[in-house]
Structure formats: structure tokens, C-alpha cells
Amino acid sequence: MDRDVTRSRTRRPAALGVATVAALLAAAVPALAMDEIKIASAQRGLWTTTLVHLGEQKGIFEKHELDLDIHWADGGANTQQAVISGAADIAVATGTLGAVSAWARGAPIEIIAADFTGGTDLFWFVRGDSDIDSVADLDGRSVSFSRPGSSSHQMAQGVVEAAGVEAEMVATGGPAATFTAVMSGQVDVGWTAPPTVEQAMTSGEIRFLFSGNEAPGIAEQTVRVHIANRAWLDENQELAERFLLALQETIDWAYDTDEALEMWAAMHEVPLEVARAARDRGYPKSAMPMSPISGLDMTIETGIETRRLDEPLSDAQKADLVKWVEVLIP
Numbered sequence: 001m002d003r004d005v006t007r008s009r010t011r012r013p014a015a016l017g018v019a020t021v022a023a024l025l026a027a028a029v030p031a032l033a034m035d036e037i038k039i040a041s042a043q044r045g046l047w048t049t050t051l052v053h054l055g056e057q058k059g060i061f062e063k064h065e066l067d068l069d070i071h072w073a074d075g076g077a078n079t080q081q082a083v084i085s086g087a088a089d090i091a092v093a094t095g096t097l098g099a100v101s102a103w104a105r106g107a108p109i110e111i112i113a114a115d116f117t118g119g120t121d122l123f124w125f126v127r128g129d130s131d132i133d134s135v136a137d138l139d140g141r142s143v144s145f146s147r148p149g150s151s152s153h154q155m156a157q158g159v160v161e162a163a164g165v166e167a168e169m170v171a172t173g174g175p176a177a178t179f180t181a182v183m184s185g186q187v188d189v190g191w192t193a194p195p196t197v198e199q200a201m202t203s204g205e206i207r208f209l210f211s212g213n214e215a216p217g218i219a220e221q222t223v224r225v226h227i228a229n230r231a232w233l234d235e236n237q238e239l240a241e242r243f244l245l246a247l248q249e250t251i252d253w254a255y256d257t258d259e260a261l262e263m264w265a266a267m268h269e270v271p272l273e274v275a276r277a278a279r280d281r282g283y284p285k286s287a288m289p290m291s292p293i294s295g296l297d298m299t300i301e302t303g304i305e306t307r308r309l310d311e312p313l314s315d316a317q318k319a320d321l322v323k324w325v326e327v328l329i330p
Contacts, residue, residue: 034067035239040079040088043146043174044072045267046193047283048116048224049093054260055250064246066239074173075147080227083109089232090243093224096299098149101308103321108230110324113244113290115224119155119212121282124189125197127182128204132189135163135210141188144172144181151212151223152191154302158215161305182206194278195268221295233324241328248290255285291329293322 043049055061056068071088073079076095082088084107093115103109124143126132132141143160145153148171160167167189172178175192179200182190189209200206213219226244233240254260258272265275296318303309313321 034065036067036069037239037243038089039068039070040073040082040091041070042073042076042079042093047264047279051250051254052092052247054254054263055246057263058253058259060250060253061246064242066242066246076150077147083227083229086229090226090228092226094227095150095154096222096225097154097303097308099225099227100299101149101303104309104313109227110230110233111225111293111322112228112240112324112328113226114222114293115226117222117287117294119215119218119223120287121193122152122155122191122212124156124191124209125206126189126209128207135159138165138167140166142168142170143189144170144178144187144191146173147171149308154223155212155215155218156191157306158218159210162216194282195270195275198270198274198278217295217298221298222293225293244290244328251288291325293325
């Protein structure tokens with residue numbers, strides 16, 4: 001009897017077939033050794049800042065044996081500080097001006113890739129009942145940006161200065177807090193990025209005033225970059241290379257299929273076609289080359305004008321500033 005029972009049990013795996021064998025083989029294969037990277041990203045929900053999260057959800061970073069620990073901030077200055085302190089290994093989509101000025105003043109950071117070129121992704125708005133109809137009406141008014149040194153700071157400052165008006169520049173954090181500040185009358189002009197206020201724009205609750213691309217020279221300038229902690233990068237160059245490969249794969253996937261767009265639309269609770277229009281208008285793929293860092297001289301000039309830089313960078317310093325981009329980007 002015991003022999004019969006044993007025999008029936010030994011035959012059972014064959015009877016169960018391929019599924020059982022596959023499961024046994026899978027259990028026998030050791031899990032991939034995942035390398036963790038601590039990521040700081042600003043403004044959860046904006047397309048470029050959120051791509052790293054969407055790619056993680058898709059499994060792209062896991063395919064490159066990377067485990068991302070993502071923390072969200074409300075502006076580029078916060079993400080830069082996280083990298084400077086070592087709380088984060090990499091900050092994605094942080095303002096170029098802030099990164100350059102921090103680097104020039106000795107902060108332990110390195111620029112590792114470009115994130116976005118131009119200002120199509122940011123725009124400024126007023127309440128629907130505002131008496132501000134153009135940039136020329138901004139004398140004595142308050143104009144918002146996220147945090148000092150951010151791309152929104154650089155663009156807003158550029159538009160105001162080009163118009164020759166005297167406006168008060170006010171840091172208001174992310175789009176949600178900025179929208180509240182405008183609607184409550186705390187600031188006159190708010191900043192945002194698509195698709196966060198599409199419905200308010202359509203209903204007339206707010207009105208478009210200007211886009212970031214209206215700042216002189218911004219259209220050809222790298223306004224946001226990815227940075228890494230210097231000590232971490234010195235010891236983890238191969239991880240940084242893998243991260244950027246996975247990020248480029250994420251960008252390609254996000255534009256070649258609708259999967260990322262559907263995830264983004266669900267995040268904002270807007271129809272897919274609204275999300276598509278917002279992405280195509282504000283975030284064209286052509287604005288997202290990882291290399292080179294464009295318009296660096298203009299960024300430095302803005303840094304001098306805004307007193308974020310004490311003096312211009314020499315040619316040797318500029319080469320040193322972007323050296324890791326040339327090393328890490330194929």
C-alpha cells in the first residue's frame with residue numbers, strides 16, 4: 001500500500017504538466033540582485049518629473065536591476081538640497097540655474113544629463129476676473145515661481161525683465177499650492193504645467209498670460225537637468241549609467257505607446273485625449289535630449305544677473321561642469 005501511494009505521488013508532477021514544472025524552475029532561479037538608488041523628484045504629476053515613476057511602474061528600471069526609492073519635493077531647490085546632503089543619490093528634472101550656481105559655490109553635486117530644453121512645459125495664468133491682460137500690466141504685481149533657482153524662476157524672471165516691468169517675484173511651491181494662492185488673491189500671477197489646470201482654463205476660472213518660451217533665449221536652453229551626489233557618483237558610475245539607460249528607455253516607451261499617457265491621465269483624472277494634447281503641446285519629445293547641455297552661457301549670465309553666481313565661469317570650469325554628461329551619455 002505504501003509503495004502504491006509513493007508511486008502515485010511520483011507520477012503527479014508529470015500529470016500536472018508544464019505549469020508545475022515552470023513554477024518549480026522559477027523557484028529554483030535566484031532573484032536578480034537589485035541595486036537601490038535614492039531619487040529626489042520635484043512636482044509629482046508633471047510629465048517630465050513623473051516619468052521616472054511611470055517607468056518604475058512599467059518595470060523598466062527593474063529590468064536594469066535597479067530599485068528606485070523615489071521621494072517627491074515641491075521644487076528644484078528642494079531636490080538639489082537632498083542631493084547635496086546625501087539624502088538622495090540623484091535628483092531628476094531640477095533647475096539648471098540652481099544646479100550650476102550650487103556647483104560653482106562648491107556643492108558636492110555633478111550634472112549627469114539634460115532633462116528638458118525650452119519652456120513649452122510651463123505657463124503663467126491669472127484669475128478670470130483679473131485686470132491683468134498682458135505682461136505689460138505686471139508693474140507692482142506679484143508673479144510666482146516654484147523655488148529659487150528652478151526653471152520656473154528663470155523663465156518668469158526672464159519674461160518680466162524683457163518686458164521692462166517691476167514685478168515682485170514670489171516662491172509659491174508646486175502647482176496646487178500656487179493655484180490656491182492665485183484664487184485666494186495672495187499672488188496675482190500663478191505658474192503651472194499641463195494638464196494640472198486644464199479644466200479651470202476651459203471654464204474661464206483662470207486665463208493664460210504667458211509661456212516660459214517667451215523668455216528670451218529659453219527655447220534653445222536646457223532649463224532642467226539631472227544631478228547626482230559627487231561622492232555617490234564617484235563610487236557608482238556604473239549605476240548612474242544604468243539609471244540613464246533605463247530613463248532613456250522610459251522616455252522612448254512613453255512616446256512610442258499610450259501606456260504612460262494612460263497612467264498620467266488617470267493620475268490627473270482627465271480623459272486620455274486631454275492628456276495627449278497637454279503632453280504634445282507642453283512636452284514634445286524633441287525637447288528631451290539627454291545631451292548636450294544647451295545654452296550654458298545664457299544660464300551663467302542669468303546667474304550673474306540674479307546674483308546666484310559671483311562671477312562668470314571660465315572655459316575650464318564649464319568643461320568640468322558638464323564632464324560627466326560626456327562620460328555617462330553614449
